Amino acid sequence: MGIKLGMVGLGAFGRGFANLFMSHPLVDSIALCDREPERIKAFMDLDFWQAKLNHDACGTSYEDMLRTDVDAIVIITQPWLHAPQCIQALEAGKSVYSAVPIISVPDGDEILDWCSKLVDAVKRSGRHYMLGETTYYRPQAMYARKRAAEGAFGEFTYSQGEYFHDFRDLYKVRERRTNSSSGREWLEREKAYDARGCVMSPMFYPTHSVAGPICVTKTHAVKACCFGQRPFEGEDYFGDDPRRFSNTTALFQMSNGGAMRIIEHREASISREMFSIYGTQGTFEGSEAHEGGHNLWIKGHTPTPLSVDEMRDPLPPDVAKAWEGETFQSSYGGHGGSHPYLVHEFVESVAQERPPAINIWEACRYMTPGVAAHQSAQRGGELVDVVDFGDAPE
Numbered sequence: 001m002g003i004k005l006g007m008v009g010l011g012a013f014g015r016g017f018a019n020l021f022m023s024h025p026l027v028d029s030i031a032l033c034d035r036e037p038e039r040i041k042a043f044m045d046l047d048f049w050q051a052k053l054n055h056d057a058c059g060t061s062y063e064d065m066l067r068t069d070v071d072a073i074v075i076i077t078q079p080w081l082h083a084p085q086c087i088q089a090l091e092a093g094k095s096v097y098s099a100v101p102i103i104s105v106p107d108g109d110e111i112l113d114w115c116s117k118l119v120d121a122v123k124r125s126g127r128h129y130m131l132g133e134t135t136y137y138r139p140q141a142m143y144a145r146k147r148a149a150e151g152a153f154g155e156f157t158y159s160q161g162e163y164f165h166d167f168r169d170l171y172k173v174r175e176r177r178t179n180s181s182s183g184r185e186w187l188e189r190e191k192a193y194d195a196r197g198c199v200m201s202p203m204f205y206p207t208h209s210v211a212g213p214i215c216v217t218k219t220h221a222v223k224a225c226c227f228g229q230r231p232f233e234g235e236d237y238f239g240d241d242p243r244r245f246s247n248t249t250a251l252f253q254m255s256n257g258g259a260m261r262i263i264e265h266r267e268a269s270i271s272r273e274m275f276s277i278y279g280t281q282g283t284f285e286g287s288e289a290h291e292g293g294h295n296l297w298i299k300g301h302t303p304t305p306l307s308v309d310e311m312r313d314p315l316p317p318d319v320a321k322a323w324e325g326e327t328f329q330s331s332y333g334g335h336g337g338s339h340p341y342l343v344h345e346f347v348e349s350v351a352q353e354r355p356p357a358i359n360i361w362e363a364c365r366y367m368t369p370g371v372a373a374h375q376s377a378q379r380g381g382e383l384v385d386v387v388d389f390g391d392a393p394e
């Protein structure tokens, strides 16, 4: 049986996802919500949307959408809004998909608090939460999880993950995200964080770098040691607070005794979201397509190069067919081709009334290491315990 979906947030990222969600064969109808009415209208006028568009439930009010009979909500609003909006959806009896991260605010304790509130809301509501972490469905992650399931790595000894994203690009992103009603409200709210002496950290958005190692090894971080570097050039972007870092590099002890090295750099000359995993029997080394894409499986000291097609799982044929054609090319290609897989996993999990792969317990393990790492960096590399919310219930 198909599902009725509601989607909130039709900005730069949400627009591409809207087409994918609408066209999924298990979606019977879709309603759209954005505080900027012209962003909804852009879809209402499209011929190929008419068959599934739930006109009555479309509008500028999220609260109104929650009162309709949609089964599930997709949230692709600005990152400081995600967690409270997800809790509202769960409390209204809807399963919910959230763009990454769980929440982005310049206060580590508040991030942990929202994680805890979300875990409680999922337990209380009996509904499901999924984090749309793109790295989870990169071909490299799909391949390494398969090898891990076969036991081909042996024991996991070490992993590394990186997210290099330069502030010169992030400037533009910030400008766009604050240029809307909800964006302008945030500029006001930010002043209260400043007044409390809170500073943003690259480690408050560690999901792209830690998700690969954690989803493959099925271990979690227990202790963090991190070093931070002050900005060299980007005073305008990072501000002049001496506690603010542009680049942070952390080492974590993992729950199996191994180690994970994580890079979150916002002042960088390269762009990369990738990971590598080392075991006693096998090793996977990942590489981005724009860097040559030399992904390797290494066993007995012999490296085997891997193509993207070899690494990637196939989508069910009817789902893949629904996304054929030009309209979908840009959304399909984004972040290692992960977007269609995220959409399929969420829609199928709602239709089958099962927890999604990146449930709230998994998602928290992609967030809490960063909070501990930032604390460690603020204390000059002191060892800090990582908060853990436990395994997803069986």
Ligand SMILES: NC(=O)c1ccc[n+]([C@@H]2O[C@H](COP(=O)([O-])OP(=O)(O)OC[C@H]3O[C@@H](n4cnc5c(N)ncnc54)[C@H](O)[C@@H]3O)[C@@H](O)[C@H]2O)c1
Pocket (backbone or CB within 6 Å): 008, 009, 010, 011, 012, 013, 014, 033, 034, 035, 036, 039, 060, 061, 062, 076, 077, 078, 079, 080, 081, 099, 100, 101, 132, 133, 134, 176, 177, 178, 180, 181, 182, 335
């Ligand atoms: N690799 C990745 O996974 C990845 C990449 C890019 C963006 N993202 C995430 O996607 C999210 C969206 O980013 P973006 O660049 O599209 O932002 P954006 O500012 O362009 O779009 C956000 C939209 O949400 C709408 N909105 C906010 N609050 C609302 C409310 N209460 N009701 C209705 N509409 C509301 C805004 O009006 C806006 O149109 C971010 O959280 C970001 O972290 C993830």
